[in-house]
Amino acid sequence: xxxxxxxxxxxxxxxxYPGVIAxxxxxxxxxxxxxxxxxxxxxxxxxxLMKIIYGAVAADDxxxxxxxxxxxxxxxxxxxxxxIEMVYQHFSLFETVSVxxxxxxxxxxxxxxxxxxxxxxQTAERYGLVVDPDKIVFDLSVGERQxxxxxxCLLQKPKLLILDEPxxxxxxxxxxxxxxxxxxxxxxGCSILYISHKLDEVRALCDSATVLRNGKVTGDVDPRQATSxxxxxxxxxxxxxxxxxxxxxxSAEPVLRxxxxxxxxxxxxxxxxxxxxxxxxxxxxxxxxxVSGNGQSELAVCLSGEALDPNSLIQLDGADIGHLPxxxxxxxxxxxxxxERLGRGAVPTHSLMQNAILTGYVRGLAHMGLxxxxxxxxxxxxxxxxxxxxxxxxxxxxxSLSGGxxxxxxxxxELSLEPRLLIAAQPTWGVDVGAASFVRQKIVxxxxxxxxxxxxxxELDELLEICDRIHVLSNGRLSAAIPRGEATRExxxxxxxxxxxxxxxxxxxxxDAAAH
Amino acid sequence: xxxxxxPRVTTSIVIQGLAPIIAVTMTLVLGGILFAAMxxxxxxxxxxxxxxPISTIYGASELLVKAVPLVxxxxxxxxxxxxxxxxxxxxxxxxxxxxxxxxxxLYFPDQQAVYLLALMFLAGCLGGLFWAGIAxxxxxxxxxxxxxxxxxxxxxxxxxxxxxxxxxxxxPAGFNFPQTALLPxxxxxxxxxxxxxxxxxxxxAIFALIAMWFFVARSFQGYKLAVGGAAPRxxxxxxxxxxxxxxxxLLTGGAAAGIAGFFEVAGPLGQxxxxxxxxxxxxxxxxxxxxxxxxxGILLGGLFLALIYLGGESVQLGYxxxxxxxxxxxxLLLFFLLASEFAVSHRIVxxxxxx
Numbered sequence: 001x002x003x004x005x006x007x008x009x010x011x012x013x014x015x016x017y018p019g020v021i022a023x024x025x026x027x028x029x030x031x032x033x034x035x036x037x038x039x040x041x042x043x044x045x046x047x048x049l050m051k052i053i054y055g056a057v058a059a060d061d062x063x064x065x066x067x068x069x070x071x072x073x074x075x076x077x078x079x080x081x082x083x084i085e086m087v088y089q090h091f092s093l094f095e096t097v098s099v100x101x102x103x104x105x106x107x108x109x110x111x112x113x114x115x116x117x118x119x120x121x122q123t124a125e126r127y128g129l130v131v132d133p134d135k136i137v138f139d140l141s142v143g144e145r146q147x148x149x150x151x152x153c154l155l156q157k158p159k160l161l162i163l164d165e166p167x168x169x170x171x172x173x174x175x176x177x178x179x180x181x182x183x184x185x186x187x188x189g190c191s192i193l194y195i196s197h198k199l200d201e202v203r204a205l206c207d208s209a210t211v212l213r214n215g216k217v218t219g220d221v222d223p224r225q226a227t228s229x230x231x232x233x234x235x236x237x238x239x240x241x242x243x244x245x246x247x248x249x250x251s252a253e254p255v256l257r258x259x260x261x262x263x264x265x266x267x268x269x270x271x272x273x274x275x276x277x278x279x280x281x282x283x284x285x286x287x288x289x290x291v292s293g294n295g296q297s298e299l300a301v302c303l304s305g306e307a308l309d310p311n312s313l314i315q316l317d318g319a320d321i322g323h324l325p326x327x328x329x330x331x332x333x334x335x336x337x338x339x340e341r342l343g344r345g346a347v348p349t350h351s352l353m354q355n356a357i358l359t360g361y362v363r364g365l366a367h368m369g370l371x372x373x374x375x376x377x378x379x380x381x382x383x384x385x386x387x388x389x390x391x392x393x394x395x396x397x398x399x400s401l402s403g404g405x406x407x408x409x410x411x412x413x414e415l416s417l418e419p420r421l422l423i424a425a426q427p428t429w430g431v432d433v434g435a436a437s438f439v440r441q442k443i444v445x446x447x448x449x450x451x452x453x454x455x456x457x458x459e460l461d462e463l464l465e466i467c468d469r470i471h472v473l474s475n476g477r478l479s480a481a482i483p484r485g486e487a488t489r490e491x492x493x494x495x496x497x498x499x500x501x502x503x504x505x506x507x508x509x510x511x512d513a514a515a516h
Numbered sequence: 517x518x519x520x521x522x523p524r525v526t527t528s529i530v531i532q533g534l535a536p537i538i539a540v541t542m543t544l545v546l547g548g549i550l551f552a553a554m555x556x557x558x559x560x561x562x563x564x565x566x567x568x569p570i571s572t573i574y575g576a577s578e579l580l581v582k583a584v585p586l587v588x589x590x591x592x593x594x595x596x597x598x599x600x601x602x603x604x605x606x607x608x609x610x611x612x613x614x615x616x617x618x619x620x621x622l623y624f625p626d627q628q629a630v631y632l633l634a635l636m637f638l639a640g641c642l643g644g645l646f647w648a649g650i651a652x653x654x655x656x657x658x659x660x661x662x663x664x665x666x667x668x669x670x671x672x673x674x675x676x677x678x679x680x681x682x683x684x685x686x687x688p689a690g691f692n693f694p695q696t697a698l699l700p701x702x703x704x705x706x707x708x709x710x711x712x713x714x715x716x717x718x719x720x721a722i723f724a725l726i727a728m729w730f731f732v733a734r735s736f737q738g739y740k741l742a743v744g745g746a747a748p749r750x751x752x753x754x755x756x757x758x759x760x761x762x763x764x765x766l767l768t769g770g771a772a773a774g775i776a777g778f779f780e781v782a783g784p785l786g787q788x789x790x791x792x793x794x795x796x797x798x799x800x801x802x803x804x805x806x807x808x809x810x811x812x813g814i815l816l817g818g819l820f821l822a823l824i825y826l827g828g829e830s831v832q833l834g835y836x837x838x839x840x841x842x843x844x845x846x847x848l849l850l851f852f853l854l855a856s857e858f859a860v861s862h863r864i865v866x867x868x869x870x871x
Contacts, residue, residue, distance in 0.1 A: 304753070305755065306752050306753060325755050325757070326752070326753065326754065326755030327754070327755025327756070328755070329755070330754075330755060336753070338753060340749075343747045343749055343750060344747070344749045344750050344753045345750070345753065346747075346750065347743055347746045347747040347750045348746070348747060349746050349747075350742075350743070350746060350747075354739070354742075357736075357739060358743065358750060358753075358754045359754055361736065361754075366736035366739070369735055369736050369737065370734055370735055370736060371734055371735065371736050371738075371739050
């Protein structure tokens with residue numbers, strides 16, 4: 001115990017859910033101006049702990065003191081009143097209204113959208129965030145939505161800012177900018193709780209770290225002193241394997257050939273794809289880097305067949321597929337892991353067994369017009385086992401799984417289909433460190449066994465780890481591929497960042513706003 | 517202390533099954549209060565409404581007569597409802613089915629043909645398919661709301677029927693009554709026993725329930741519809757055609773309603789008149805929902821709704837209570853059903869204040 005009052009002090013915080021102790025006697029303290037990391041895998045209890053601090057969940061036991069005063073049972077509204085702000089991992093924005101209207105919901109006093117819009121623009125500019133107050137949230141990408149969430153908190157001038165995995169969807173430059181923002185905030189005396197499983201970031205940013213595993217504190221360390229490896233071992237409880245990238249021989253003819261693909265944007269603020277030309281050969285993993293909202297979703301749906309463009313050339317093993325719907329493409333060996341797991345990659349209210357049929361029908365889970373339930377159950381159970389999906393079994397509903405676990409299930413399902421071509425968007429988003437390295441290895445193995453793999457990801461480290469070649473998709477245009485040996489964070493980051501300068505918001509946009 | 521409504525994390529199957537039973541109980545309780553308020557002895561009237569009508573074998577057979585069309589239509593509608601396809605116009609599809617079947621029955625050249633009933637069955641089915649198909653085409657082609665189209669087509673169907681029985685199809689020997697001639701003997705379904713009005717349509721209703729169970733639980737097409745209903749974007753991701761879901765969802769309801777129309781006209785009615793259904797097509801929507809879109813539930817729901825029809829007639833005869841009481845009970849039932857569904861999937865929690 002220190003003599004001086006710390007900004008936030010937790011003593012023996014315990015939270016039990018049926019069948020699991022999410023937080024087991026957690027004790028930690030954060031001083032004013034300190035950036036404190038909460039490190040841990042998915043399911044370690046990080047998010048629960050943050051919700052307890054924020055007041056969204058009540059602890060069963062233990063005490064929270066904020067600036068020396070015990071908080072007791074409090075609500076998020078009470079927390080915000082005290083200056084505690086939180087950016088959730090899953091965003092809490094209303095999709096059908098504008099950014100400014102969303103932010104206005106958290107503001108006290110009179111509602112003046114125009115003035116608020118100006119404040120949003122100023123704050124965004126100061127911290128280098130790309131946020132246009134007049135955009136409708138529905139039209140924003142995942143990455144852009146997170147920036148709105150962060151900005152919403154910054155406008156409140158918080159004393160304690162809680163960030164739940166904030167960088168998972170940001171480009172490297174944006175991460176650096178965010179870190180600048182956070183350091184500046186800390187310098188002003190704001191305390192920051194930074195939840196992450198990314199060791200490098202924690203080491204670069206944070207003054208102290210509390211490591212959680214299975215709801216318990218497994219270490220209180222200075223992340224700048226500890227190595228990434230030491231931190232990882234504390235988190236996972238065992239050693240981590242590196243992805244093995246065996247030498248490969250790629251096929252002479254590409255499995256996927258895309259030539260001059262153009263597509264209209266989704267939503268009024270989507271990105272138009274222009275003139276995409278791309279080859280993926282059997283035996284290689286090709287990456288597409290870039291911040292989402294730059295044509296990533298448009299490219300993925302054009303390839304999966306959810307959007308059809310008969311005019312562009314898309315070939316799978318030499319056969320034209322540009323005019324074929326998704327089921328026909330799947331029967332030809334295409335598998336696809338979409339960015340959204342719930343509602344697109346899986347039916348939320350269906351069991352995992354039923355969700356196996358969703359794409360497994362191409363591999364005999366539906367036969368002669370009938371659903372093969374026994375086979376589907378076996379398939380689901382095998383996937384749950386092989387990808388260590390934490391769930392009650394094949395009968396569990398998809399929406400009862402955590403995001404990372406559902407992602408593992410969907411990835412496992414698509415990989416088990418033994419595709420000729422796998423397209424995966426954000427394959428390890430929200431998946432914990434141990435499982436992510438396992439999944440990456442599986443993806444590499446798939447390519448080494450003769451499949452073509454295309455990974456669309458915002459995480460450069462991931463792409464650098466598993467890709468043989470990396471393109472950058474920015475502003476709807478695809479850069480030339482950079483081969484594995486030559487690709488570096490800096491080189492790719494420049495491509496991504498160079499293009500972000502042309503993002504709307506800095507150009508003609510304000511005239512739109514004025515008209516409103 | 518504040519209260520807040522939030523979705524339940526888990527709902528037990530027992531509670532889910534209990535919801536319709538609670539709804540029925542609440543309907544009875546409020547119905548009793550209603551009778552009391554109207555000045556009738558509540559328990560006695562409820563007895564006359566719900567027990568007396570089925571206390572005889574004839575009464576029970578009448579229950580089946582009314583339950584059969586409800587069950588047949590509800591099975592067809594439930595398949596569409598599972599896919600979020602809202603066919604509200606089964607009443608119109610029933611009407612067109614009945615018209616088509618009667619047309620064949622009255623005007624087919626060979627009035628003694630043994631296959632006349634089979635042809636009428638087919639005509640009824642096609643009539644319902646056609647009427648629902650209009651809505652399906654408009655929805656698939658122009659994204660027109662099938663709710664509005666099917667509902668409006670119901671009124672058109674009723675006017676066509678009205679015109680036919682007063683105009684070209686009016687029975688010349690019918691003393692100017694607005695009705696068609698009686699169907700020829702070969703075009704009528706004999707009752708199973710001549711003491712009652714129940715026909716072989718009962719067997720068809722059972723067949724429809726089994727077919728629906730098979731379609732929903734075992735077929736790939738049924739699975740695709742369920743995915744489309746629960747998560748449209750997942751259906752698109754998997755490559756399940758939305759258009760075929762629209763067509764199948766509407767056509768099954770249309771075919772079922774058309775067949776029910778055939779069974780009505782070739783069974784208990786024997787001819788067309790301006791009103792051929794006491795709202796079976798609308799009541800079947802309630803049946804589908806009270807049955808939780810499940811075959812067993814639809815069977816029970818169909819019997820219960822049929823009982824409400826019988827009870828309405830019974831208290832009208834016995835106590836002079838106006839006939840619209842039937843619809844009041846239907847409305848109460850639907851209301852309590854939706855309310856209990858909500859209570860099952862949500863809960864009210866007390867929000868603790870900060871100390």
